[in-house]
Amino acid sequence: MAAQGPQVCLEVRQIKKYFGDQTVLRDVSFSLPAGEILGLIGPNGAGKSTLFNIISGWQKADAGSVFFFGQEITSWTPKDLSRAGLARTFQVPQIFPEMSAWENVLMGAWLPPQSRPSFSKAQEEADHWLSLVGLLELRHTPARDLPLAQQRLVELAQVLATRPRLLLLDEIAAGFSLGAVKRLAAGLAKLRDQGLTLLLTDHLFNLLEEVADRVLALDRGEIIVQGPPAALIHHPDVVSAYLGTRCGAADNGEA
Amino acid sequence: MWVGTPIIFSGLALGSFYALMALGFSLILSVARVFNLAHGEMILLSGYLAFVLWQFFQAPFFWLLPICSLALLALTLPLHYLLRRLPEPYGLNSLMVTLGLALLLQSLLLAWFSADYRLMRLDWPAVAIPGLDFSFLSFQGLLIILALAVTAGVHLVLQRTFLGKALRATIQDREAAQVAGINVNQMGLVAFGLGGLLIGLAGPLFAQNMYLYPAAGTEATMIAIVVTIFAGLGRTRNILLGGWLLGLTQSVAVFTMGSKWRELVSAALLLLLLYFRPEGLSLKKER
Structure with a gap:
């Protein structure tokens, strides 16, 4: 290169x-x-x-x-x-329907063991990305209960957490x-x-x-x-x- | 004392035992998508191990629980590696392999232990409830406490820990889990590990609660299936409820109709559940 x-x-x-x-x-x-x-x-x-x-x-x-x-x-x-x-989102969001919006984002931080943050650090990161997409107040809502547009934002926050x-x-x-x-x-x-x-x-x-x-x-x-x-x-x-x-x-x- | 009290209590104890038997099956099915038809035979294997350790080495009962758990862990981990190598369609192929494993284990148990009925006869002290004209075996109390503790433990691990959340994510959507970078095979290994510990734990309880004989695994597998269908995949707390429901139903059936009806009750419940809850074992995003 x-x-x-x-x-x-x-x-x-x-x-x-x-x-x-x-x-x-x-x-x-x-x-x-x-x-x-x-x-x-x-x-x-x-x-x-x-x-x-x-x-x-x-x-x-x-x-x-x-x-x-x-x-x-x-x-x-x-x-x-x-x-x-290299991360992506889908037209139909690939989220975990029965987990909360916050837990969905948290899963993005489940990185390979050598770069995986501690659980508490991952929780802070999840808060950060969720607030970036403007959904922090909906953090405890199960993802399946969110409208499609917000599910896409949850997915976006989740893939952002994969760094x-x-x-x-x-x-x-x-x-x-x-x-x-x-x-x-x-x-x-x-x-x-x-x-x-x-x-x-x-x-x-x-x-x-x-x-x-x-x-x-x-x-x-x-x-x-x-x-x-x-x-x-x-x-x-x-x-x-x-x-x-x-x-x-x-x-x-x-x- | 009301005549129903001992029936309900023994139903709850039996149901707790059923829940303990079903937990491992449910975990392995929901995370690794393996319908383990050898589940009952693996519990039997652990039960026979407990029986041998108790009969010939006079091992105390409370040592048997961790020893058998670890022994079955040592069996399920290599099983996971074996199953991972199967080609698609994975669900069907793993079903056939575990059916083969069930038959193999049955034959081995028959060769080693003959078809005789065996039971670990331990003297469990009776516990009387003061004020109530009611007493029960401390083993029954142990089953209920153990089921509550293990269910609560598994539930807390799944809900509160990072690893548990990754396991739940894998249960809910394998594709989305991979998008999030979760190694679903590794999650399968964790499920087989936890499942192996739980299957091993159920063995000594089985040997204490029911007769050990090489063909007894089929009923144990069926019980695990009934309870898992009732609960729905990945729903730990419902497994305890499902176990209790089955235990109570059997307890009432045995009291009113006689003990030969016990097995028929679980078969009938399975048919009823499949009729009214056909989605019971279906996965959210089967494609």
């Missing part, structure tokens, strides 16, 4: 994925410098979640490779990736109010300033617009365009990918 410039946190090379004879990802390549917030947009079926699953070890790519800080991680398991500092270096957030802001999106964006920007690298998908662009440094637009398994969010939001290729060509030409400004 070159000493100059920012370190490359994540590098995705020529990822291919087929479901039967359907090509879901065709030669997707990009790199993500450490400390950047990269957004990934695309209409339903563009391959965003599949790409996320491949990077985070939940699905196997048919070809291509993934590197994390220079180390190839293409065939690693989710548990090993989590332990190496990740790269965090993948899959449509975390879906269903959030505008105010909640702004608060989340401010929180994520603060984490980025502390050195965390983030890869976010967003279906509706509202979170990425607030916080992403750069955005990749994915359509039918290919990166069609990339650039700063403000430039992409009105980009004709992005608009037509979301709305179809005819509609996109007519409603250019509405995407």
